Amino acid sequence: MHNLRTLFLLLFFGILAGCSTTLTTERPPEYYEKAEYVPSDSYVTLPFQIEISKLERTVNSEFRGLIYSDTSFEDNDHDNLMVKAWKTGDLHLTANGNQLAYSVPLHVAIKKRIVIGPSFLNMTDTREIQSDLVLKFRTRLALEPDWTVSFTTFSDGYEWLSTPTVKIGSLDIPLPGISDMLLSSNQQDINKGIDKALREYFDLRPVMQKIWHDLQIPERISEDYPVWARITPMELRAIPLTSAQGILSFTAGVRARAELFYGDEPPYRLIDSLPDLKITSRLDNDFNLNLALEVPFTHLNSLARQELIDYRMTEGKYTVVVKDVDLYGNGENLVVALKVEGSIRGTIYLAGKPEYDPGTKSLVVAGLDFDIRTKNVLMKSASWIFHHGLVKTLSSKMVFPVGQQLEQIRQSVQSYLSPGTKMDYFTLTGTLDKVEIRDILITRNSVKAVFNLSGKLQVNLN
Numbered sequence: 001m002h003n004l005r006t007l008f009l010l011l012f013f014g015i016l017a018g019c020s021t022t023l024t025t026e027r028p029p030e031y032y033e034k035a036e037y038v039p040s041d042s043y044v045t046l047p048f049q050i051e052i053s054k055l056e057r058t059v060n061s062e063f064r065g066l067i068y069s070d071t072s073f074e075d076n077d078h079d080n081l082m083v084k085a086w087k088t089g090d091l092h093l094t095a096n097g098n099q100l101a102y103s104v105p106l107h108v109a110i111k112k113r114i115v116i117g118p119s120f121l122n123m124t125d126t127r128e129i130q131s132d133l134v135l136k137f138r139t140r141l142a143l144e145p146d147w148t149v150s151f152t153t154f155s156d157g158y159e160w161l162s163t164p165t166v167k168i169g170s171l172d173i174p175l176p177g178i179s180d181m182l183l184s185s186n187q188q189d190i191n192k193g194i195d196k197a198l199r200e201y202f203d204l205r206p207v208m209q210k211i212w213h214d215l216q217i218p219e220r221i222s223e224d225y226p227v228w229a230r231i232t233p234m235e236l237r238a239i240p241l242t243s244a245q246g247i248l249s250f251t252a253g254v255r256a257r258a259e260l261f262y263g264d265e266p267p268y269r270l271i272d273s274l275p276d277l278k279i280t281s282r283l284d285n286d287f288n289l290n291l292a293l294e295v296p297f298t299h300l301n302s303l304a305r306q307e308l309i310d311y312r313m314t315e316g317k318y319t320v321v322v323k324d325v326d327l328y329g330n331g332e333n334l335v336v337a338l339k340v341e342g343s344i345r346g347t348i349y350l351a352g353k354p355e356y357d358p359g360t361k362s363l364v365v366a367g368l369d370f371d372i373r374t375k376n377v378l379m380k381s382a383s384w385i386f387h388h389g390l391v392k393t394l395s396s397k398m399v400f401p402v403g404q405q406l407e408q409i410r411q412s413v414q415s416y417l418s419p420g421t422k423m424d425y426f427t428l429t430g431t432l433d434k435v436e437i438r439d440i441l442i443t444r445n446s447v448k449a450v451f452n453l454s455g456k457l458q459v460n461l462n
Contacts, residue, residue: 020341020342020343020344020345021343021344021345021381021382022344022345022346023344023345023346023347023348023374023377023378023381023382024346024377025346025347025348025349025371025373025374025377026373026374027337027347027349028330028335028349028351028371028373029330030328030329030330030335031329031330031331032329032331032442032443032444033331033332033442035441035442035443035448036441037290037292037438037439037441037448037450039257039258039259039288039290040257040288040290040438040452041234041255041256041257041288042231042255042256042257042258042286042287042288042289042457043253043254043255043256043283043284043285043286043287044215044231044253044254044256044287044457044458044459045251045252045253045254045283045285045457045458045459046211046251046252046253046254046426046458046459046460046461047249047250047251047252047458047460048204048249048250048251048252048461049247049248049249050201050202050247050248050249051246051247051248052093052094052095052100052243052246052247052248053246054201055093055100055201055248056090056091056092056093058200058201059091059093059102060090060091062196064087065086065087066084066085066086067085067086067087067104067106068083068084068085069083069084069085070082070083070084071084073111073113080112080113081110081111081112081113082110082111083108083109083110083111084108084109085106085107085108085109086106086107087104087105087106088105088106088107088132089105091103091104095243095246095248096243097242097243098140098141098142098240098241098242098243099138099139099140099141100138100139100141100248101136101137101138101156102136102137102138102139103134103135103136103137104134104135104136104137105132105133105134106132106133106134106135107130107131107132108129108130108131108132108133109128109129109130110128110129110130110131111126111128111129112126112128112129113126131160131161131162131163132160132161132162133158133159133160133161134158134159134161135155135158136155136156136157136158136159137153137154137155137156138153138154138156139151139152139153140152140153140154141202141241141248142240142241143238143240143241143250143277143279144277145276145277145278145279146205146276146277147204147205147208147274147277148202148204148205149199149202149204149241151195153195205274207461208236208252208274209274211426211459212233212236212254212271212274213270213272214426215231215233215254215256216230216231216232216233216268216270216271217268217270218230218261218265218266218268220265221412221413221416222408222412222415222416224408224412225262225408225409225412226262226263226264227260227261227262227408227409227412227413228260228261228262228263228264228265228266229258229259229260229261229289229413229416230258230259230260230261230266230268231256231257231258231259232256232257232258232259232268233254233255233256233271234255234256234257235254235255235275235278236252236253236254236255236274236275236276236277236278237252237253237255237277237278237279237280237283238250238251238252238253238277238278238279238280238283239251239279239280239281239282239283240279251283252277253280253283253284253285254459255284257290258287258288258289258290258457259289259290259291259292260289260290260291260292260409260413260453261292262291262293262294262405262409285456286454286456287430287454287455287456287457288452288453288454289413289432289452289453289454289455290438290450290451290452291406291409291450291451291452291453292448292449292450292451293402293405293406293409293448293449293450293451294443294445294446294447294448294449295363295400295402295446295447295448295449296445296446297327297328297445297446297447299400300327300400300447301325301326301327303400304325304327304336304397304398305324305325307397307398308322308325308338308394308397309322309323309324309325310322310323311393311397313385313388313390314388315384315385315387315388316384317343318342318343318344318382318384318385319342319343320340320341320342320343320344320385321340321341321342322338322339322340323339323340323341324338324339325337325338325339326339329442329443329444330351331442332353332442333351333352333353333442334351334352334353334354334365334442334447335349335350335351335371336349336350336351336352336365336368336394336398337349338350338394343382344381344382344385348370348374348378348385349370349371349373349374350368350369350370350371350374350391350394351368351369351371352365352366352367352368352369352395352398353365353366353367354366354440354442354447355440356402356437356440356449357399358437360399360401360403361401361402361403361404361406361407362399362400362401362402362403363399363400363402363440363447363449364395364398364399364400365394365395365398368391368394368395368398369391370391400447402449406435406451409453410432410435410453413432413453414431414432416428417429417430417431417432417457418431420460426459426460426461427459427460427461428457428458428459429457429458429460430455430456430457430458431455431456432453432454432455433454433455433456434453434454434455435451435452435453435454436451436452436454437449437450437451437452438450438451438452
């Protein structure tokens with residue numbers, strides 16, 4: 001009788017030991033904070049360069065031959081002079097800073113009427129003189145907010161190669177007023193010729209309007225992968241005109257937000273109006289491509305289930321098997337819900353913060369631990385599970401690689417920029433130096449890893 005009772009007790013406690021404990025854990029609330037990121041500003045430089053030799057040729061084509069003709073002795077307050085002046089050679093332009101200096105070589109034919117004796121006798125004599133001189137000018141150039149270039153031209157003097165004189169008897173009488181007259185009377189015409197030539201090269205607004213428009217249209221940058229670049233320009237700045245080594249130049253800069261997208265063409269909104277130009281003493285040249293790489297929860301759950309379903313935990317006489325996994329957001333934390341069977345039945349909740357591991361180029365769940373509500377329940381009914389190393393094991397399995405996709409995008413962008421991509425009016429060239437993680441956001445549908453691809457980008461006019 002005693003042996004029968006002992007056997008019964010052993011069977012009873014054995015059955016109890018083999019029975020599973022049902023957990024009544026509270027599910028951490030699912031909620032998502034407003035997950036938005038502000039892209040870093042980028043700066044795209046647009047160098048404008050004009051060879052002074054080309055400008056010189058254009059000016060000379062506009063300005064040649066007879067440039068002054070006074071055929072009356074009576075005009076100019078009866079000055080008794082008739083003057084014709086021809087441009088005898090090319091203008092030669094030199095640049096210093098934002099100024100152009102140039103000289104105009106002239107051959108001058110002068111007729112001087114000389115009154116002999118009292119005026120009432122109306123006795124005159126006419127003398128003809130041939131001479132050469134060089135008129136000198138400077139033009140100051142300045143960029144204006146409306147994308148025009150203003151030109152201010154002023155006299156820089158003159159140089160007679162042979163001084164015109166009238167010989168009367170044994171006297172040589174100089175005619176110094178001729179040079180001043182030629183200088184003042186020709187300055188307006190010379191200004192017009194210079195102005196016309198300069199405007200042909202500095203008609204900036206239509207060029208900038210086209211660049212401003214085209215930059216805003218998303219561009220697919222790879223035929224192999226659905227990678228799109230979207231640039232949203234915000235401001236235009238420029239360094240004042242300057243010159244060096246026969247080149248007249250200035251550099252404009254576009255402050256913009258540049259983003260990369262993987263998948264479908266991103267939406268965009270065109271800002272048609274070209275903003276006013278702001279003149280500055282320096283331009284930034286840091287180009288930042290902002291990439292929001294989204295890993296959908298459907299993909300995260302698929303990877304997690306591949307790793308964890310049927311994962312078995314054994315601790316002494318206790319065994320638990322994972323039957324399902326579900327990931328969702330809890331503010332800035334990622335919740336891992338494990339549905340388990342065996343010695344305990346129910347759902348175990350763990351939580352951690354998603355981070356990017358540059359070593360493995362993967363998203364990981366950092367600081368993964370049991371949710372406090374789950375921990376309180378387990379302490380009472382299944383504390384053995386804390387000794388199993390479940391957290392460590394889960395942490396090693398909750399790894400979601402994004403490195404291959406990230407590298408594909410980086411290579412696509414670099415391939416797009418390296419040879420120079422030609423658009424209608426301009427060519428994009430640049431380099432990407434490094435890739436850095438900026439932030440990780442949890443949205444209702446995905447975990448969004450925000451990367452920054454930094455380097456230099458330049459727009460060169462075709």
